[in-house]
Amino acid sequence: MNMKTIARALFRYFIKGLLVVVPIGAALFLIFWGVRTIDNALNLSGIFLTNTKTGKPLYIPGLGILNVIVIILIVGVLVTRSNAGLTAGLSDSLYLIFSTLRSRTSPMPLSVKIKSSANRFWWK
Secondary structure: OOHHHHHHHHHHHHHHHHHHHHHHHHHHHHHHHHHHEEEEEEEOOHOOOOOOOOOEEEOOOOOHHHHHHHHHHHHHHHHHOOOOHHHHHHHHHHHHHHHHHHHHHHHOOOHOOOOOOOOOOOOO
16 A cells, blocks of 8 residues: 555545534534523523622523523413413414415415315325
8 A cells, every 4th residue: 555545545534534523513512502592691690689799690500591491381381271272273373374474475376276175185
């Protein structure tokens, strides 16, 4: 084996390693950045708590993420305990919004696309 072959093989290994390491590193960076950003944005401890010695707002790490988790849990409980009428009304509202958006972006109106429920797949 000559030096060119060894250098070419090492270069290929380096490129293959980069193709594995860079996406993993970028994903980890984005996860840490997102968590830190959410924590800083939703950490409400500075509003309610102050350090008695310095008078500066008190920062509690992780409180913003905890706020997000609590909000998601509260919304989940409210949706679960709500009656079917509220859920049906919400789904009807979402359908109306998305059908309006769809009809604005497509060349044919939605009423022309859906001929009837019995003939659902008329385009085949």
